[in-house]
Amino acid sequence: KSTVIEASSGSTAISEAYFARLLGLPFVAVMPKSTSPEKISAIEFYGGKCHLVEDPTKIYGVSEDLARQLKGHFMDQFTYSERSTDWRANNNIAESIFEQMRHEPHPVPSWVVTSAGTGGTTATVGRFVRYKHQPTRLLCADPENSVFFDFYRTGDRGLRLDRGSLVEGIGRPRVEASFLPDIIDEMVRVPDALTFGAMHYLHGRLGRRVGGSTGTNFIGALHIAARMQAHGEKGSIVTLLSDRGERYVHSYYDPGWLTAHGFDVDGARETVRCAAEGGPLPELAACTAEQRPR
Structure with missing residues (x-):
């Protein structure tokens, strides 16, 4: 065996x-x-x-x-995850999103917000949207201590970091083969403090703990919502609850861990609450497909 x-x-x-x-x-x-x-x-x-x-x-x-x-x-999921899903078929995450949205007031999402670990989910959504000729755009939110945002912005595949992201499951210290920048319409870098603030805000709002990547995704969704609101646009924004928060009881949901790592989660949660209710969101480093090197 x-x-x-x-x-x-x-x-x-x-x-x-x-x-x-x-x-x-x-x-x-x-x-x-x-x-x-x-x-x-x-x-x-x-x-x-x-x-x-x-x-x-x-x-x-x-x-x-x-x-x-x-x-x-x-x-070797970091090499093969982008090709392990049949994104043309009817049993992938992207198809499920569009199926679940069918009866919503805005059934075709204006934006889908993901984050990348291997890049597999992002690749599936981006390819599916293009394959189906949908107008939906794709935002990928990247945490601190990850090279994906800078790779998207510069095109430098040789980028390396000597430590990994604090947000388990997303962000990488090197550019992974499964991360496909050409199918992404925009990327933002999300500070860890906002990620953890979003996790705790969602815990109170939903009555369930969510993982770190869900917090990062939510900040990305708020970034898009603020822009759409400023431009008077209507539409739907879809993001993912990527993993369960019960896996992080001894880290992201532990006040001692947060304090030891220098995070004021109460202040960050209040910032996220204000943004979720239509207030300002701290400006994020962002890069659109049009700003990328050709």
């Missing part, structure tokens, strides 16, 4: 551990040491093993080394 190895920030690895157990295959997740304990426990619950790496930029090489040592298979 071949061992399955994956480099991950945890969420994909949970699903892979589940399916590896169904198939009777050993599974190893190579993840940053900072990965939430809830994700580690979920992977181990499904029979997977967690190989934690101090430097998050090393998870790729460590995964390749383990695959050679164990004579296993490295899944």
Whole structure:
């Protein structure tokens, strides 16, 4: 039986551990040491093993080394996720968005807001919209300590960072093969403080905890909403609740963790509340497709 190895920030690895157990295959997740304990426990619950790496930029090489040592298979989601979904078919996230929107007052979204880890979801939405000749535009929101925004702005594939994003699941220290900038209409960089403020605002508003990427997505949606409001535009904005907040009880929802990392979450939550009610949103670094290098 071949061992399955994956480099991950945890969420994909949970699903892979589940399916590896169904198939009777050993599974190893190579993840940053900072990965939430809830994700580690979920992977181990499904029979997977967690190989934690101090430097998050090393998870790729460590995964390749383990695959050679164990004579296993490295899944490499950061290369293959953009092509693993049939974006022309009727069973992908983009098609589901348009199906669910059919009975809304504005059934064709003016904008869809995503964020990128592998870039797979963003690629699926962007390709589907173009394939169906929809007028919908795509905004990708990027957290701090990620190269995707600067790559989109400059076209430099050699960009590297020596640490990863605090927002688990999105943002990367290098440009991933699955991240496709040409199908994105605009990108913004979202400060971590606003991401965590949005998480806590949504927790109170929805009565459920949401993950970090959902907070980043929500700030991106507010950015678009503020612009549409200023221009007198009407329409729908769709974004995703990407992961469950229960996986971050000991980090993003822990007051001690937030304080230790220098975040005033109460102030940030109030900023997000005001913006969600039609007030101003702090200006975000932004780049449109028209501003990109040709």
